[in-house]
Amino acid sequence: MQRFVSQHVGKIWLSTIFLFLYLPLLFMVVFSFNSTRQDAVFTGFSWRWYEALGRDVKIVEGFWLSLQIAGLTGVLSAVLGTFAAFVLVRYHRFAGRTVFSGMVNAPLVMPEVVIGLSLLLLMVGVQRAVGWPERGLVTIVLGHTLLGLAYAMVVVQSRLLAFDRALEEAAMDLGARPIQVFFLVTLPNIAQAIVAAFLLSFTLSFDDVVISEFLSGPGVNTLPQVIFGYARRGINPTIYAAASLLIVVVSIGVIAYSVWVARDARRRVRDARIAVQAA
Numbered sequence: 001m002q003r004f005v006s007q008h009v010g011k012i013w014l015s016t017i018f019l020f021l022y023l024p025l026l027f028m029v030v031f032s033f034n035s036t037r038q039d040a041v042f043t044g045f046s047w048r049w050y051e052a053l054g055r056d057v058k059i060v061e062g063f064w065l066s067l068q069i070a071g072l073t074g075v076l077s078a079v080l081g082t083f084a085a086f087v088l089v090r091y092h093r094f095a096g097r098t099v100f101s102g103m104v105n106a107p108l109v110m111p112e113v114v115i116g117l118s119l120l121l122l123m124v125g126v127q128r129a130v131g132w133p134e135r136g137l138v139t140i141v142l143g144h145t146l147l148g149l150a151y152a153m154v155v156v157q158s159r160l161l162a163f164d165r166a167l168e169e170a171a172m173d174l175g176a177r178p179i180q181v182f183f184l185v186t187l188p189n190i191a192q193a194i195v196a197a198f199l200l201s202f203t204l205s206f207d208d209v210v211i212s213e214f215l216s217g218p219g220v221n222t223l224p225q226v227i228f229g230y231a232r233r234g235i236n237p238t239i240y241a242a243a244s245l246l247i248v249v250v251s252i253g254v255i256a257y258s259v260w261v262a263r264d265a266r267r268r269v270r271d272a273r274i275a276v277q278a279a
Contacts, residue, residue, distance in 0.1 A: 025247060032240035049237040059242055062223040069137060069222060070206040073144040077201035078194050080145070081152025088153075089160040107150040116214030119143045123215065135217035143211040148201030155200060159193035192261055199257065203250070 035046035053059060084104050091097070107115060123139050126132070133139055167189070171181045187194075209224045216225065223242070230236045 028240050029244045029247065032237060032244045034237060034240075037235055037237055049241040052238050053241045053245075056238055058221065058226050059223065059238065062221050062226040063242070065137065065220070066206050066223040069140050069144060070202045072141045073148050073205035074198040074202035076141070076145045077148030077152040077205075078156075078198040080149050081154075081197050081201075082156050082190075082194055084149065084153040085156035085160055089157055104150060104153055107147045108154070112147070112208070112210040115147065116143065116211040119146070119211070120214040135215055136220045139215040139217075140212050140220075140222070143215045144201075144205040144208060147208070147211065148204055151204060152197035152201050155197040156190060156193045159190045163189060192264065195257065199253070 030042065032049055033045050033047070034042055035044040035048060087094075088097075088101055088104075119139075119142070123133065123135060123142075127134065133142075163186070167185050168181050171185045172178075176184065207224060208222075209228055212222045212225055216222070221229070227239050227242065230239050
């Protein structure tokens with residue numbers, strides 16, 4: 001027995017970690033099919049709470065609002081994060097580089113409650129001065145983008161640091177202009193990092209509660225806010241159903257992204273092998 005444990009200690013430890021992380025999710029999915037509101041005893045299989053989910057206006061509206069906010073946040077964060085990463089990686093000396101780097105990275109270590117409170121004060125001041133924006137979708141997107149930008153920048157920056165600039169130099173030697181080099185050489189090679197930055201920012205935005213609480217207005221509630229509000233008032237298995245559907249959607253997205261990355265890697269290896277054979 002001791003020999004078996006010593007030989008498989010790594011697998012046992014990894015399995016324990018996965019159980020610790022994903023067993024609660026499994027229980028939640030199981031109890032989303034429970035026939036009663038009890039959360040400790042499974043009394044029977046039922047689609048009751050999924051049917052109730054479709055009739056819950058707050059959850060449905062919160063889901064679509066969260067989807068819009070997360071989509072806009074993901075796009076803005078990926079674009080701005082890519083620009084910020086290019087500035088920090090390609091331009092090592094310019095006035096204010098240290099300040100710029102610190103400001104971009106600050107949201108990574110700043111408590112969300114501080115970010116939310118400071119943005120609330122800023123938005124209220126701007127609204128009083130110019131009459132816009134009112135607290136709602138726009139202000140939440142701006143707040144989430146501030147946070148997502150920092151994470152997106154880190155992801156793209158790591159890819160740019162590992163990128164072989166000889167490819168860009170070869171393209172310029174062949175007559176390509178800088179803008180052509182970016183779109184035809186650089187962008188395709190960092191596309192996976194940009195997609196990863198988008199997905200990370202999308203997830204952070206969709207999941208956020210703290211910043212949304214500060215920046216949302218009356219009648220504007222994202223899905224996490226609705227779920228959190230229900231959870232404070234007691235057990236509601238409709239929440240389990242909503243969370244289970246989100247788990248399925250996220251799992252499909254992760255699998256699709258992994259398949260795309262694997263296929264792209266195989267294509268690159270195949271193209272490199274063909275190029276070597278042609279040479």
